[in-house]
Amino acid sequence: MSYQLPKFRHPDLPVNTLGYTRADYEGAISTLCAGCGHDSISGAIVRACHELALEPHRIAKLSGIGCSSKAPTYFLGKSHGFNSVHGRMPSVVSGANMANRDLLYLGVSGDGDTASIGMGQFAHAVRRNLNMVYIVMNNGCYGLTKGQDSATADAGSASKKGDPNPFSAIDLPGLALQLGATFVARSFSGDKGQLVPLIKAAISHRGFALIDVISPCVTFNNNPGSTKSYDFVREHAEATGTVDFVPMREEITASYPAGRTQDVTLHDGSVLHLEKLAPDLDPFDRVSAMVALQKHSAEGQILTGLIYMDKDSRDLHDVMETSRRPLNSLTEQDLCPGDKVLANINASLR
Amino acid sequence: MNPTDIKNPEYFHKVVDCQYACPAHTPVPEYIRLIAAGRYDDAYMVNWESNVFPGILGRTCDRPCEPACRRGRIAKGEEPVAICRLKRVAADNKTDISARLPQIPAQKNGKRIALIGAGPASLTVARDLMPLGYDIDIYDNQFAGGGMMRSQIPSFRLPASVLDEEVGYILDMGVVTQFNTEVTSLKSVLDKDYDAVFVGTGAPRGKGLNLPGLEEAGKQVHIGIDWLASVAFEHTSAIGRRVLVLGGGNTAMDCCRTSRRLGGEDVRVVVRSPFADMKASPWEKEDAMHEGIPIYDNHVPKEFVVENGKLKGMHFEKVEAHYDENGKRSLVPTGEDLVFMEADDVLMAIGQDNAFPWVERDLGIEFDNWDMPVVDKATFQSTNPRVFFGGDAAFGPENVITAVAHGHQAAISIDLFCKAEPVSNRPAPMTNLLSQKMGIHEWSYDNQIENDKRFVVPMAPLEETLRNRKLEVELGFDQGTGFKEAERCLNCDVQTVFDTPRCIECDACVDICPTDCISFVENAEESELRTRLTATAGNLAQDLYVSTELPTKRVMVKDEDVCLHCGLCAERCPTSAWDMQKFLYSVTKAGQ
Numbered sequence: 001m002s003y004q005l006p007k008f009r010h011p012d013l014p015v016n017t018l019g020y021t022r023a024d025y026e027g028a029i030s031t032l033c034a035g036c037g038h039d040s041i042s043g044a045i046v047r048a049c050h051e052l053a054l055e056p057h058r059i060a061k062l063s064g065i066g067c068s069s070k071a072p073t074y075f076l077g078k079s080h081g082f083n084s085v086h087g088r089m090p091s092v093v094s095g096a097n098m099a100n101r102d103l104l105y106l107g108v109s110g111d112g113d114t115a116s117i118g119m120g121q122f123a124h125a126v127r128r129n130l131n132m133v134y135i136v137m138n139n140g141c142y143g144l145t146k147g148q149d150s151a152t153a154d155a156g157s158a159s160k161k162g163d164p165n166p167f168s169a170i171d172l173p174g175l176a177l178q179l180g181a182t183f184v185a186r187s188f189s190g191d192k193g194q195l196v197p198l199i200k201a202a203i204s205h206r207g208f209a210l211i212d213v214i215s216p217c218v219t220f221n222n223n224p225g226s227t228k229s230y231d232f233v234r235e236h237a238e239a240t241g242t243v244d245f246v247p248m249r250e251e252i253t254a255s256y257p258a259g260r261t262q263d264v265t266l267h268d269g270s271v272l273h274l275e276k277l278a279p280d281l282d283p284f285d286r287v288s289a290m291v292a293l294q295k296h297s298a299e300g301q302i303l304t305g306l307i308y309m310d311k312d313s314r315d316l317h318d319v320m321e322t323s324r325r326p327l328n329s330l331t332e333q334d335l336c337p338g339d340k341v342l343a344n345i346n347a348s349l350r
Numbered sequence: 351m352n353p354t355d356i357k358n359p360e361y362f363h364k365v366v367d368c369q370y371a372c373p374a375h376t377p378v379p380e381y382i383r384l385i386a387a388g389r390y391d392d393a394y395m396v397n398w399e400s401n402v403f404p405g406i407l408g409r410t411c412d413r414p415c416e417p418a419c420r421r422g423r424i425a426k427g428e429e430p431v432a433i434c435r436l437k438r439v440a441a442d443n444k445t446d447i448s449a450r451l452p453q454i455p456a457q458k459n460g461k462r463i464a465l466i467g468a469g470p471a472s473l474t475v476a477r478d479l480m481p482l483g484y485d486i487d488i489y490d491n492q493f494a495g496g497g498m499m500r501s502q503i504p505s506f507r508l509p510a511s512v513l514d515e516e517v518g519y520i521l522d523m524g525v526v527t528q529f530n531t532e533v534t535s536l537k538s539v540l541d542k543d544y545d546a547v548f549v550g551t552g553a554p555r556g557k558g559l560n561l562p563g564l565e566e567a568g569k570q571v572h573i574g575i576d577w578l579a580s581v582a583f584e585h586t587s588a589i590g591r592r593v594l595v596l597g598g599g600n601t602a603m604d605c606c607r608t609s610r611r612l613g614g615e616d617v618r619v620v621v622r623s624p625f626a627d628m629k630a631s632p633w634e635k636e637d638a639m640h641e642g643i644p645i646y647d648n649h650v651p652k653e654f655v656v657e658n659g660k661l662k663g664m665h666f667e668k669v670e671a672h673y674d675e676n677g678k679r680s681l682v683p684t685g686e687d688l689v690f691m692e693a694d695d696v697l698m699a700i701g702q703d704n705a706f707p708w709v710e711r712d713l714g715i716e717f718d719n720w721d722m723p724v725v726d727k728a729t730f731q732s733t734n735p736r737v738f739f740g741g742d743a744a745f746g747p748e749n750v751i752t753a754v755a756h757g758h759q760a761a762i763s764i765d766l767f768c769k770a771e772p773v774s775n776r777p778a779p780m781t782n783l784l785s786q787k788m789g790i791h792e793w794s795y796d797n798q799i800e801n802d803k804r805f806v807v808p809m810a811p812l813e814e815t816l817r818n819r820k821l822e823v824e825l826g827f828d829q830g831t832g833f834k835e836a837e838r839c840l841n842c843d844v845q846t847v848f849d850t851p852r853c854i855e856c857d858a859c860v861d862i863c864p865t866d867c868i869s870f871v872e873n874a875e876e877s878e879l880r881t882r883l884t885a886t887a888g889n890l891a892q893d894l895y896v897s898t899e900l901p902t903k904r905v906m907v908k909d910e911d912v913c914l915h916c917g918l919c920a921e922r923c924p925t926s927a928w929d930m931q932k933f934l935y936s937v938t939k940a941g942q
Contacts, residue, residue: 001791001792002791004798011423011912013866034921039862190857218854218924219924230854231854234902
């Protein structure tokens with residue numbers, strides 16, 4: 001078994017505006033099962049961060065417990081990392097984000113870490129619109145403990161050694177919409193063409209950005225009868241549309257056919273170019289998004305792509321009107337205005 | 351693109367760049383692995399089967415394999431594996447291999463073959479035909495076998511003991527030697543009723559330059575290869591203090607380095623072309639410069655300067671190389687004054703020609719406009735079906751390894767001819783494709799990619815080697831360094847084999863591949879497909895491996911160019927759609 005990736009890379013690897021190649025965003029070699037969807041998501045994150053020319057030291061990747069939460073070791077090896085308690089990643093991000101709003105927070109979680117033990121944490125991070133990217137590597141089973149059904153396993157879906165699941169599934173995008181999420185997307189680990197631009201858009205979005213990525217567990221849940229297998233997802237995925245992400249620095253050179261296309265400028269100046277395929281969905285209307293999700297689910301389809309986005313999202317810092325400067329950079333001088341000011345305040349209260 | 355036919359032996363053969371580039375197609379990675387395993391005898395025999403002269407070639411080969419080596423293009427500043435010098439490691443460290451040499455049948459097959467010239471081509475023919483029971487007579491004008499390997503390659507590059515040993519392996523098979531015998535008439539040989547005659551007489555005539563003053567300069571001007579032979583045969587043991595060597599090929603390098611050992615102090619190489627265009631191998635130029643020999647490029651010789659009947663030196667015209675849009679070069683004079691260089695002796699090493707004054711023109715052997723025999727490129731048969739040519743004698747000056755490759759093919763033809771079968775019936779190569787899987791994530795080859803830079807071969811102290819022309823300059827790798835250098839080999843013969851029906855398109859191979867070789871894309875014409883891949887496949891000399899269509903209507907495309915053969919695609923594949931399989935390709939020899 002190989003424990004190290006060879007140091008050699010393709011000699012013509014593209015270099016981004018920082019002078020980095022994709023290799024500079026890689027992590028250690030994966031120890032997940034061969035063929036795990038999580039590795040593809042790691043690859044998509046690497047590609048998105050490289051193409052956005054993010055400085056690795058400006059990113060913090062945080063996770064809980066589980067196969068998914070091991071994944072941050074396998075990407076962004078030069079970024080900050082925090083592997084937290086099971087299901088408690090959102091609290092740690094909340095604290096970190098409050099202290100230093102200048103970092104990009106990339107939360108990586110799984111279906112167990114989010115929809116079971118971490119459900120309460122997840123719900124509150126969503127409703128506070130914490131500025132972070134929250135990627136769920138969703139395989140519908142507990143891979144690390146031999147493949148039991150998880151809370152996102154669809155009713156009737158059967159894992160490799162299991163009976164059909166008798167319980168109904170938690171649909172994370174639906175839940176997030178209900179809780180007031182400002183960016184909701186779903187994708188598939190086997191479709192980087194869709195996943196990479198969604199990750200880029202989520203990174204550029206201000207506020208809580210959920211991407212629920214269906215990521216087949218090759219070992220326990222990639223069998224006929226499972227609704228989270230490579231084959232099933234390929235057959236039943238229905239994209240809302242295609243997403244093209246144009247970073248702020250770049251000129252829009254592609255020309256798009258008129259009609260069902262729309263350009264959205266994000267708060268950082270990047271442009272999201274959407275080409276709609278699902279005529280019944282308006283991704284900027286929460287109700288429309290919720291209806292579309294339910295409708296496709298009822299038809300046995302998996303709606304993927306950008307499902308909802310609030311163009312005027314205000315994140316937790318905006319709402320709380322915190323200081324523009326990160327709190328961790330404020331000095332005693334900034335925080336303690338002095339005896340004179342205190343005296344004035346006290347006087348005003350007398 | 352159509353799906354790649356991996357059943358075609360040439361597809362995977364081409365992936366093994368070194369082996370593909372070698373005229374004799376020696377299975378290079380196979381013997382390098384044996385060297386790493388310390389199995390020097392086995393490594394030597396893999397070589398011996400294929401290239402006949404491992405010890406000789408391990409010192410003197412032109413190494414077409416090395417510029418082809420994949421290792422040299424996977425990163426900037428990365429150099430190819432020192433394939434040639436690893437071959438020498440096998441030869442230096444082997445034990446007695448005589449028991450492994452082929453048995454020579456006591457009962458002969460009744461066919462008699464004459465080989466004219468005892469150089470590498472003829473010796474290879476003998477090597478291949480003796481085990482089949484042929485009676486072979488070999489004729490040469492020198493006192494021993496080896497041909498140009500004896501007369502032109504100086505002892506400081508190739509010790510006589512190495513040459514004698516490997517020539518001996520063949521002659522000791524029972525070849526009847528007729529040494530010190532100049533064949534002056536092919537007809538007289540044909541008249542001896544041989545069943546076939548092989549001409550391996552090389553390109554024995556050194557070219558000269560007929561410049562003003564040549565006649566007056568007289569004995570101070572020498573033809574390079576003749577002079578080297580006369581040194582090798584100890585007719586010449588000294589040269590003047592100031593020596594000019596004209597020419598930029600490997601013979602020029604041998605001439606200048608030999609001159610330094612025979613008393614030349616101010617030895618210069620003067621060449622018409624720019625330094626980069628010189629024909630000499632880069633390492634031979636380096637070795638010459640290391641011995642304090644400057645190379646003057648862009649100097650065209652104009653005349654010999656002779657005073658009072660004695661050579662004083664030469665005049666050269668300075669030129670510049672200009673290249674037209676087709677890359678064709680012309681040397682344009684700069685208009686500067688002629689350059690004068692002093693010289694006591696001049697050696698001309700500007701090329702060699704074939705010469706067949708001893709071949710009568712009424713023997714049914716057709717000659718072309720350049721007075722070269724018409725020889726079939728595949729069978730090496732001349733227009734007289736009983737006469738075959740090989741080595742430099744066939745198509746002009748090449749190198750030892752090419753002569754060996756010719757010899758193998760000519761032996762096949764002679765064997766077929768003697769059995770009254772059509773010589774055009776060329777045997778297919780022997781190939782074998784075998785999985786290297788030992789267990790989950792375990793391979794029977796070392797798939798770790800070492801980061802070491804190419805190791806430098808140690809040399810004997812300069813002063814000592816300059817004092818003794820027979821002292822070998824290169825010392826060869828010791829076993830430890832040989833192991834490390836062997837570990838740099840990427841094992842390109844361990845092929846990535848893709849089985850479409852097993853693939854679930856999980857992308858694991860795409861994600862893990864360190865050099866972005868693998869893509870899953872919609873099919874297209876090759877030129878378009880090359881641009882659609884994860885990394886653009888710009889090296890057109892390297893093939894794309896295209897699968898049949900997958901369930902998503904895409905195809906798997908692998909650009910073979912910078913694949914490290916690290917096996918990670920197969921390690922990360924959950925369904926074993928990828929497997930690492932060792933591909934052995936060997937050129938079929940006569941009688942197999």
